[in-house]
Structure formats: C-alpha cells, structure tokens
Amino acid sequence: MAEKTILRALNGEVLPTPPIWMMRQAGRYLPEYRATRAKAGDFLSLCYNPELAAEVTLQPIRRYGFDAAILFADILLLPQALGADLWFVTGEGPRLSTVTSAADFAKLKTRDDIHETLNPIYETVGILNRELPSDVTLIGFAGAPWTVATYMIAGRGTPDQGPAHALKDSDRETFVKLIDLLTVSTIEYLSKQVEAGAEVVKLFDSWAGSLKGADFEDFCVEPIRQIVSELKARFPQLPVIAFPREAGDGYIGFHEKTGVDCVAIDNSVSPEWAARNVQIAGCVQGNLASKHMVTGGQALIDETRQVVEAFRNGPHIFNLGHGITPDADPENVALMIETIRGG
Ligand SMILES: Cc1c2[nH]c(c1CCC(=O)O)Cc1[nH]c(c(CCC(=O)O)c1C)Cc1[nH]c(c(CCC(=O)O)c1C)Cc1[nH]c(c(C)c1CCC(=O)O)C2
Structure with a gap:
C-alpha cells in the first residue's frame, strides 16, 4: 500500500490534511537557489549538472518539509535534445531556433537520439532517489x-x-508531425525518469488555454492521452498528473478523457467550481494564487483556508495555481504551510 501522502492522495484517498508542494519551489525567490545557480554559472549549466541540480531540488525540502520534490530541469531541454538551439536571455526568458517548415522539421533528431543530451537529467533523478527523505x-x-x-x-x-496557431493552420502536416515527434519523445524521456527513480510524473500544458474546440481535443487531450496510455502500459502503478493550464471548461472530464490520476488546476477557476466539476472524477492539485506568496498577510491565510476547505471532501494535493515568482517572500511560504498543517 502506498504510504507517502502524495501517493495516497493520487490513489484517491481523502486525507485530513492535504499534502503540499509548490510549482517552481526550487527557484529564484530562495537565496540558497541563487547561490547554487551562481556556482553552476547559468540556468542551463545548473540543469545539466546532476550534483547541483539535485542540491537545488533538495533545498526547499530542507527549508519547508514539502511532501514532494520536483526534479530540477526544464520543459525546453527536450527540444534541445531533439536538436534545437536553446539559450536563456536574462530578464526575458528562453530563446530557441525555430521550426516553421517541413525543412526545419526534417533537421530534428529522433526519439532514440534524445538520451545522449538528457542523460545528466536521469542522473539527477538517481541522486534524488537516494538522498530524499523516505x-x-x-x-x-x-x-x-x-x-x-x-x-x-x-x-x-x-x-x-500566435506562431504555433499559424503553423497549425497553414502547414498542418508539419505541425502534426511535430506534435507526434514530441509525443513519442516525451514517452521515452519520462520512461527514463521513471526507471531512474521518479515515482510520479507531471505533464505541464501551460498554454492549453489557447486551444479551443476540436483543437483542444486534438492537441491537448489526445497527446496527453497517448502519453499516459503508453506510460501506464510500461509502468502500471505510475501515477500521472497533468496541468492543462487555463483550460476552463476543458478541465471537466479531463481525468476520464486522458486517464491521468490527478488534474492540476490554475487560479482562473475557483476551488469551489473545481471541487464540483473536476474533483468528482479524481484527485486535483492546486490552486492558491501565487501572488499571495508576494503579498502575504491575512489574505494569504484566508485564501489558503478557502482552498483547503473547498477541496476537503475529495482527494487533494495543495499547490499554487502557477509557479512561485522570483519576488515572493520565503516567509510567506512558511506561513502558507503553517496555515495548512497547523490550524
Ligand atoms: C513554460 C515552462 C518552462 N519551464 C517550465 C514550464 C511549464 C510550467 C510553467 O508554466 O511555468 C517548467 C519548469 N521550469 C523549471 C521547473 C523545475 C521544477 C520546479 O521547481 O517547478 C519546471 C517544472 C525550472 C525553471 N525554469 C526557468 C527557471 C528560472 C531560471 C533562472 O534561474 O534564471 C526555473 C527555476 C526558466 C524558464 N523556463 C521556461 C520559461 C518560460 C522560463 C523563463 C521564465 C522564468 O524566468 O520564470 C519554460
């Protein structure tokens, strides 16, 4: 039987106190993260340095005692492993070489080539598997x-x-080939993480909200369904979380349509709505607005209690509605946890 609180919630158990973790819990709001990143040189060097990536993954566990640790890496390492150039511009975000034609697509590598680049990530998982508290x-x-x-x-x-929607409309064949390549490569990438010791996997569909109607079914639901189905064929006990951010009504039925064990909810919908419409089908994760980690005070306490209360009759993992931001105050994270666990 699953003993860890996160695994129990993912298994459908209703716990008196929800287990807790936070998206981007290892991040720039923590001084110890900034120090380790400086030691690594830059963000990507940190991702590809197994010792230091494991160290930043462990930092928020030591500081706060979260119930889950999320591997420190990035969703854009997979495109890099498929041959895209990737770099980060300070203060602006990621930049990649573009895929906008059949000729660009033809230059990408295959699912079998990705591990050469991604091996350090599996090594990070292995270190964490040994070093995390039981x-x-x-x-x-x-x-x-x-x-x-x-x-x-x-x-x-x-x-x-806009550019992705434009390619979908102007050269659907290339667009679909890219989605398919990412689907099969993601299955291989996550399989290696599981073999190295990941106990749960999460799929981040941060831009699901811009897919409407049939596009939502074809390019959010269907690829996730395929990934979940193949992962569960390979690893029958593996719980999967998906985060179709800002899906709105698309959250309804997402468990059933994709086969995921848990749907992560952003804060564009209320926890009461999500309890009525989504949690009835299984475990949910979320959904305190991350701004409270910046502003704190009584509003943080009140809204934290409201999220816990709304989800208390079903399986729930407490999280934010999106990643914690660099301007957050580490004291507010402690206050959130104390509100959930202490009273
Ligand atoms: C869209 C996306 C990315 N990356 C990710 C997503 C999906 C989730 C979401 O919607 O936030 C996912 C991600 N990125 C990171 C993690 C690690 C695990 C965690 O602590 O949650 C995870 C799960 C580290 C990171 N990824 C990034 C940082 C900040 C880099 C730094 O230290 O300078 C971290 C800690 C950089 C990144 N990476 C990405 C962007 C757009 C940026 C720049 C924006 C920003 O600076 O916050 C792509």
Missing part, C-alpha cells in the same frame, strides 16, 4: 507536446501562441 515523493516531469511545440515554433514564449 516520506517525500519524487516527481519527474515534461512539457506537454502542445506547450513545447509553441516554444519550438515561435522560438520564444508568446502571449497568444
């Missing part, structure tokens, strides 16, 4: 195909994912 669950992750494709097509983050 009650802490290790979560591996990847981006979902649509979200990763939006970065590969545009070469950067975009407010409306």
Whole structure:
C-alpha cells in the first residue's frame, strides 16, 4: 500500500490534511537557489549538472518539509535534445531556433537520439532517489507536446501562441508531425525518469488555454492521452498528473478523457467550481494564487483556508495555481504551510 501522502492522495484517498508542494519551489525567490545557480554559472549549466541540480531540488525540502520534490530541469531541454538551439536571455526568458517548415522539421533528431543530451537529467533523478527523505515523493516531469511545440515554433514564449496557431493552420502536416515527434519523445524521456527513480510524473500544458474546440481535443487531450496510455502500459502503478493550464471548461472530464490520476488546476477557476466539476472524477492539485506568496498577510491565510476547505471532501494535493515568482517572500511560504498543517 502506498504510504507517502502524495501517493495516497493520487490513489484517491481523502486525507485530513492535504499534502503540499509548490510549482517552481526550487527557484529564484530562495537565496540558497541563487547561490547554487551562481556556482553552476547559468540556468542551463545548473540543469545539466546532476550534483547541483539535485542540491537545488533538495533545498526547499530542507527549508519547508514539502511532501514532494520536483526534479530540477526544464520543459525546453527536450527540444534541445531533439536538436534545437536553446539559450536563456536574462530578464526575458528562453530563446530557441525555430521550426516553421517541413525543412526545419526534417533537421530534428529522433526519439532514440534524445538520451545522449538528457542523460545528466536521469542522473539527477538517481541522486534524488537516494538522498530524499523516505516520506517525500519524487516527481519527474515534461512539457506537454502542445506547450513545447509553441516554444519550438515561435522560438520564444508568446502571449497568444500566435506562431504555433499559424503553423497549425497553414502547414498542418508539419505541425502534426511535430506534435507526434514530441509525443513519442516525451514517452521515452519520462520512461527514463521513471526507471531512474521518479515515482510520479507531471505533464505541464501551460498554454492549453489557447486551444479551443476540436483543437483542444486534438492537441491537448489526445497527446496527453497517448502519453499516459503508453506510460501506464510500461509502468502500471505510475501515477500521472497533468496541468492543462487555463483550460476552463476543458478541465471537466479531463481525468476520464486522458486517464491521468490527478488534474492540476490554475487560479482562473475557483476551488469551489473545481471541487464540483473536476474533483468528482479524481484527485486535483492546486490552486492558491501565487501572488499571495508576494503579498502575504491575512489574505494569504484566508485564501489558503478557502482552498483547503473547498477541496476537503475529495482527494487533494495543495499547490499554487502557477509557479512561485522570483519576488515572493520565503516567509510567506512558511506561513502558507503553517496555515495548512497547523490550524
Ligand atoms: C513554460 C515552462 C518552462 N519551464 C517550465 C514550464 C511549464 C510550467 C510553467 O508554466 O511555468 C517548467 C519548469 N521550469 C523549471 C521547473 C523545475 C521544477 C520546479 O521547481 O517547478 C519546471 C517544472 C525550472 C525553471 N525554469 C526557468 C527557471 C528560472 C531560471 C533562472 O534561474 O534564471 C526555473 C527555476 C526558466 C524558464 N523556463 C521556461 C520559461 C518560460 C522560463 C523563463 C521564465 C522564468 O524566468 O520564470 C519554460
């Protein structure tokens, strides 16, 4: 039987106190993270340095006693392993070489080539598997195909994912080939993480909200369904979390359609709505607004209690609605945890 609280919640158990972790819990709001990143040189060097990547993964566990640790890496390492150039511009975000034609697509590598680049990531998982406290669950992750494709097509983050929608409409064949390549590569990438010791995997579809109607079914739901189905064929006990951010009504039925064990909820919907419409089908994760980690005070306490209360009759993992931001105050994280566990 699963003993760790996160695994129990993922298994459908309703716990008196929800287990807790935070998206981007290893990040720039922590002085110890900034010090380790400086030691590594830059963000990507940190991702590819197994000792230091494991160290930053462990930092928030030591400081706060979270119930889960998430592997320190990035969703854009997979495109890099497929042959895209990747770099980060300080203060702006990621940049990649673009895929906007059949000729660009033809230059990408195959699913069998990715491990050469990604081996250090599996090594990080192995270190964490040995070093994490026995009650802490290790979560591996990847981006979902649509979200990763939006970065590969545009070469950067975009407010409306315009370039990806444009390719989908103008050269559907190339677009679909890219989604398919990402789907099969993600299965291999996550399988290696599981073999190295990840106990749960999470798929981040951060830009799911811009897919409407049939596009949502074809390019958010269907690739995630395929990934989950193949992972569960290989690892029948593996719990999977998906985060179709800002899916709105698309959250309804997401467990059943994709086969995931847990749906992570952003804060564009209320926890009461998510309890009524999504948690009825299985475990949910979320969804305190991350701004409270910046602003703190009574509003943080009140809203934390509201999230716990709304989800208390079903399986729930407490998390933010999106990643914690660099301007967050580490004291507010402690206050959130104390509010959940202490009273
Ligand atoms: C879209 C996306 C990316 N990466 C990720 C997503 C999906 C989740 C989401 O919507 O936030 C996922 C991600 N990125 C990172 C993790 C590690 C695990 C964690 O602590 O959650 C995870 C799970 C580390 C990171 N990834 C990044 C940082 C900051 C880099 C730094 O230290 O300078 C971290 C800690 C950089 C990154 N990486 C990415 C962007 C757009 C940026 C720049 C924006 C920013 O600076 O926050 C791509």
